[in-house]
Amino acid sequence: MKKDFYEILGITKSATPEEIKKAYRKKAIEFHPDKNPGNKEAEENFKLAAEAYEVLSDPDKKARYDQYGHQAFDGAGGFGGGHHMNMDDIFSQFGDIFGSAFGGGGFGGFGGSSGGQRRVKGSNLRIKVKLTLEEIANGVEKKVKVKRKIQAPGVKYKTCPTCNGQGQVLKVTNTILGRMQTATTCHVCGGAGQTIESKPNNADAYGMILEDETVSIKIPAGVVDGMQLKVTGKGNDAPGNGVAGDLIVAVEELEHDFLKREGENLHFDLYISFAEAALGVSKEIDTVNGKVRIKLEEGIQSGKILRLKGKGIPSLNSYGSGDLLVHVNVWTPKTLTKEQRQFFEKSLNDANFIPNPEKSDKSFFEKVKDMFS
Numbered sequence: 001m002k003k004d005f006y007e008i009l010g011i012t013k014s015a016t017p018e019e020i021k022k023a024y025r026k027k028a029i030e031f032h033p034d035k036n037p038g039n040k041e042a043e044e045n046f047k048l049a050a051e052a053y054e055v056l057s058d059p060d061k062k063a064r065y066d067q068y069g070h071q072a073f074d075g076a077g078g079f080g081g082g083h084h085m086n087m088d089d090i091f092s093q094f095g096d097i098f099g100s101a102f103g104g105g106g107f108g109g110f111g112g113s114s115g116g117q118r119r120v121k122g123s124n125l126r127i128k129v130k131l132t133l134e135e136i137a138n139g140v141e142k143k144v145k146v147k148r149k150i151q152a153p154g155v156k157y158k159t160c161p162t163c164n165g166q167g168q169v170l171k172v173t174n175t176i177l178g179r180m181q182t183a184t185t186c187h188v189c190g191g192a193g194q195t196i197e198s199k200p201n202n203a204d205a206y207g208m209i210l211e212d213e214t215v216s217i218k219i220p221a222g223v224v225d226g227m228q229l230k231v232t233g234k235g236n237d238a239p240g241n242g243v244a245g246d247l248i249v250a251v252e253e254l255e256h257d258f259l260k261r262e263g264e265n266l267h268f269d270l271y272i273s274f275a276e277a278a279l280g281v282s283k284e285i286d287t288v289n290g291k292v293r294i295k296l297e298e299g300i301q302s303g304k305i306l307r308l309k310g311k312g313i314p315s316l317n318s319y320g321s322g323d324l325l326v327h328v329n330v331w332t333p334k335t336l337t338k339e340q341r342q343f344f345e346k347s348l349n350d351a352n353f354i355p356n357p358e359k360s361d362k363s364f365f366e367k368v369k370d371m372f373s
Ligand SMILES: [Zn+2]
Pocket: 160, 161, 162, 163, 164, 165, 166, 167, 168, 186, 187, 188, 189, 190, 191, 192, 193, 194
């Protein structure tokens, strides 16, 4: 009997996409193999959580699951009975969600822990990309130059004669309990199962050279400062028949000139004059995806917050976008001409200028409460 996906993540059916992601992140960290080395049960839970998240984070699959349960994925194309995602899939699909809690790596060392043949994995490379808020809001493809180790042209590898390509050697020792066999990493090939037959002079001891390569990185809209993305196979190549490591890309968000990001929402301070506040005015606002014209009613109050729905940052793993919150500030002139001074002195006793806030002119604190509810 297969466990319920909601139960696996410890959430209810009414959970929002954000809550589903949070719940998954928590489970992934709890059962992460780096934290539970060699613990089969943790690994199983880690896989189950990924499988549950894979379905529940996809609106289409979630709807099917809600209607038909696990049956929705039996048979063709689905997960079928007991077929799990493998660890590499999980790291390449969801690694960025929980990756930052660990060094961002996958497993380093050997790719794929099961099966007979061990393949050495090249080391990971790390870079940082700086992104403007506009690039984050719209998604962007960045081309970066990396220095990668690759196999030198002309290098030849051969099966390691010491371990016969196994990468391991068996050592037999006599103990009081009898003969014991232990496997240790082959010291000749370092576990790769292959050694150099011939290599060009400019290559290092593993037959590798450094080469500049331009790698194109697709950055999805909605990434967050500090997040790590993984470009599979763009780290250092491995010698012999090994597999390349990954390129780990750390996201850095550049500060914007006039927009402040808060999660998926953006804030903008708009300054208008007394006259504009009193008469009403139309203003053009620069957003992360173009200009938007907004209309301020006559008699608008300083401190009013206008919410431009969907003009914020897109959500990385669910639908929709955050909002752009425009904070209206009425600008008070710092000096006045003689005539202006006379005008305002006269209006001091004008009943129409005396503050008379209505319920709808909410206090600052009520607005803040609204914003976060
Ligand atoms: Zn060997």
